[in-house]
Amino acid sequence: MPAYSFLVGVAVKSSAVLVTAWLAAWLLRKRPAAMRHLVWTAAAASVLALPLLSLVLPVVRMPAGGALLALVPNITFRAGVTAEAATDPQFGPAAPQPKPSPTHAPIDWRLGLLLLWAAGVAVGLAQIALAASAIAAMRRRTRLHSAQGESLALASSMGVDHAVDVLEAPAGSVPMTCGLFRPAIFLPADAGDWGAERRRMVLLHELAHVQRGDAGAHLLARLALALNWWNPLAWLAWRELLKERERAADDLVLLAGERASAYAGLLLEVASSMQSKPHLAWAALAMARRSQLEGRLVAILDPRVPRHSVARVSALATVLLAIVMVAPFAAMRAQDQPAPKLTSPQDVEATIRAATDYATLDQLARQFARQKQYDSAQKLLEAALQLREKKAGRQSAEYVEGLIKLGHLARVRKQDVEAAGLYQQAVAAVAGRPEAARPLTSLGVMLMDKKDYPQARDYFGRAQAADPEHRGMPLMWTALTYAREEGAAAQAESAFQQAIAAEDQASADAATTLELYATFLKKQARDGESDAAREKAVSIRKALGAPILAETKLHGTGSAVYKVGNGTSAPSVLIKGEPEYSEDARVAQYQGTAVLFVEIGPDGAPHNIRIIRGLGLGLNETAIDAVSQWQFKPGTRDGVAVTVAATIEVNFRLL
Numbered sequence: 001m002p003a004y005s006f007l008v009g010v011a012v013k014s015s016a017v018l019v020t021a022w023l024a025a026w027l028l029r030k031r032p033a034a035m036r037h038l039v040w041t042a043a044a045a046s047v048l049a050l051p052l053l054s055l056v057l058p059v060v061r062m063p064a065g066g067a068l069l070a071l072v073p074n075i076t077f078r079a080g081v082t083a084e085a086a087t088d089p090q091f092g093p094a095a096p097q098p099k100p101s102p103t104h105a106p107i108d109w110r111l112g113l114l115l116l117w118a119a120g121v122a123v124g125l126a127q128i129a130l131a132a133s134a135i136a137a138m139r140r141r142t143r144l145h146s147a148q149g150e151s152l153a154l155a156s157s158m159g160v161d162h163a164v165d166v167l168e169a170p171a172g173s174v175p176m177t178c179g180l181f182r183p184a185i186f187l188p189a190d191a192g193d194w195g196a197e198r199r200r201m202v203l204l205h206e207l208a209h210v211q212r213g214d215a216g217a218h219l220l221a222r223l224a225l226a227l228n229w230w231n232p233l234a235w236l237a238w239r240e241l242l243k244e245r246e247r248a249a250d251d252l253v254l255l256a257g258e259r260a261s262a263y264a265g266l267l268l269e270v271a272s273s274m275q276s277k278p279h280l281a282w283a284a285l286a287m288a289r290r291s292q293l294e295g296r297l298v299a300i301l302d303p304r305v306p307r308h309s310v311a312r313v314s315a316l317a318t319v320l321l322a323i324v325m326v327a328p329f330a331a332m333r334a335q336d337q338p339a340p341k342l343t344s345p346q347d348v349e350a351t352i353r354a355a356t357d358y359a360t361l362d363q364l365a366r367q368f369a370r371q372k373q374y375d376s377a378q379k380l381l382e383a384a385l386q387l388r389e390k391k392a393g394r395q396s397a398e399y400v401e402g403l404i405k406l407g408h409l410a411r412v413r414k415q416d417v418e419a420a421g422l423y424q425q426a427v428a429a430v431a432g433r434p435e436a437a438r439p440l441t442s443l444g445v446m447l448m449d450k451k452d453y454p455q456a457r458d459y460f461g462r463a464q465a466a467d468p469e470h471r472g473m474p475l476m477w478t479a480l481t482y483a484r485e486e487g488a489a490a491q492a493e494s495a496f497q498q499a500i501a502a503e504d505q506a507s508a509d510a511a512t513t514l515e516l517y518a519t520f521l522k523k524q525a526r527d528g529e530s531d532a533a534r535e536k537a538v539s540i541r542k543a544l545g546a547p548i549l550a551e552t553k554l555h556g557t558g559s560a561v562y563k564v565g566n567g568t569s570a571p572s573v574l575i576k577g578e579p580e581y582s583e584d585a586r587v588a589q590y591q592g593t594a595v596l597f598v599e600i601g602p603d604g605a606p607h608n609i610r611i612i613r614g615l616g617l618g619l620n621e622t623a624i625d626a627v628s629q630w631q632f633k634p635g636t637r638d639g640v641a642v643t644v645a646a647t648i649e650v651n652f653r654l655l
Contacts, residue, residue: 124226
């Protein structure tokens with residue numbers, strides 16, 4: 001589930017940021033509280049920025065560690081594949097498949113966790129919104145406090161250059177500050193009866209929050225906590241930010257010249273005798289909390305505590321710098337993970353219900369087809385077809401692609417009637433358009449396998465008419481039908497030459513046509529011409545594989561990859577499954593050797609499989625599918641399992 005994987009990645013990165021902030025705050029434990037508060041504010045901003053940055057920044061793959069040896073693989077594994085060339089499957093009803101008994105799929109636990117997380121976030125955001133709404137209502141219905149004049153004079157001395165409303169709150173309530181763009185201070189209505197010193201200290205404390213921009217930091221931290229409500233580290237960060245914020249404001253009061261003993265007595269009285277409103281704490285800054293009082297009093301009365309402040313411009317620059325520094329971290333991804341392993345019908349049904357992307361279902365279907373679990377593969381492809389229809393409609397190229405995938409699976413299962421029906425549906429959906437060429441060609445290949453060569457050529461001709469710009473492959477198949485008929489060698493050669501001329505001369509399809517043409521010429525005892533055609537095909541294959549070899553030499557492949565030797569031992573094969581012949585290659589009587597580049601990881605699994613020298617007609621894909629299932633004893637370097645580069649040769653031969 002992509003959303004689940006994304007959120008897990010963000011959660012891990014957020015936790016790493018919070019741990020880093022905790023270490024930084026610990027290292028600054030003997031520095032002013034304002035610096036530690038800045039650390040926690042920067043952490044909150046970074047945690048909020050991580051999800052967005054992870055979405056918008058280009059991916060940077062995270063190396064696995066170790067020294068990169070930019071070397072071509074020097075170890076090769078081999079596999080051989082054989083198939084019967086003279087098979088003749090009949091068009092007829094497929095054997096009935098037993099229907100599985102109905103089951104009730106369990107709830108996807110990942111979806112459950114996502115919903116639980118979303119519910120927690122919604123509660124946190126609702127609390128912020130309700131608190132902000134309550135404070136806005138209080139501001140509208142209250143009047144200016146009699147201490148407004150005193151506040152103006154003190155604000156100027158604190159460096160606050162804009163008006164700050166001082167509003168009346170119910171008598172006996174805790175003083176508090178609120179407002180991001182229009183800050184205001186709430187004082188209890190009976191504050192006019194206080195002594196001048198007490199009122200001045202309270203105003204200095206609240207104005208300190210305004211001068212420092214603490215309302216903005218408070219909102220950042222609250223939003224970060226709402227998104228990470230499940231994380232104990234987020235709650236620790238929230239508690240530490242509140243503590244350091246109040247201590248930083250206390251420091252400004254003392255720097256303004258107030259006596260530490262008198263100020264400590266005031267805080268003790270406020271915390272013990274005045275009433276707070278917890279529901280407003282999500283959007284307002286209360287002057288005193290009993291849970292933090294002891295630490296604050298100790299810090300106030302300790303003359304050795306450093307108390308200088310941090311300028312707002314410097315604080316803003318630090319927060320922005322923290323976001324910039326976390327950007328590369330947000331862009332990092334672990335090495336690409338394979339599609340999730342689904343092992344039961346319940347898994348398949350749950351995945352289908354949760355799926356919103358047909359590409360994911362296609363990938364999982366291919367995984368099941370590799371394991372010969374064809375029923376599950378078919379269910380996934382049918383569900384993907386429904387998503388294609390909803391997204392693009394029945395006349396779209398996407399929908400036709402889904403029908404073709406189902407048709408190919410039916411051919412693998414020897415369900416030729418079903419396959420032909422699916423291909424016919426695809427042709428009808430896009431009649432006369434270039435997308436019809438592929439299913440028309442597949443229908444022709446199936447008829448060719450039945451030795452109905454004239455009818456096969458008719459389908460190949462229709463494929464050429466549907467997509468004349470890419471008529472090379474249908475022409476190649478036409479040539480193969482003539483090559484199978486007695487006395488039609490001239491027509492076969494003419495069709496081969498037309499196919500070669502129609503192809504992009506640097507393409508894999510051109511190489512495939514040349515290889516089949518070389519085989520035809522060999523059977524005609526024209527060895528020199530056959531060798532020339534094959535050499536040309538080899539040069540095309542080498543050119544197509546050259547960029548992969550160059551990347552291996554110059555840049556590596558995204559992780560620390562080693563060559564066998566110089567202290568690095570070779571992996572060894574533990575489990576090796578042989579690839580299967582593709583249906584098209586079997587019908588074409590096509591043979592050859594595919595060479596694959598592979599990285600054998602410390603987990604003993606092959607990764608980053610790519611074709612160095614390929615084959616056509618689906619043999620590359622079957623080779624990759626088979627090799628991806630291999631298991632190895634990993635290679636080691638200095639006794640530690642490492643990633644080792646290797647090549648695998650897969651030889652396809654017909655009996």
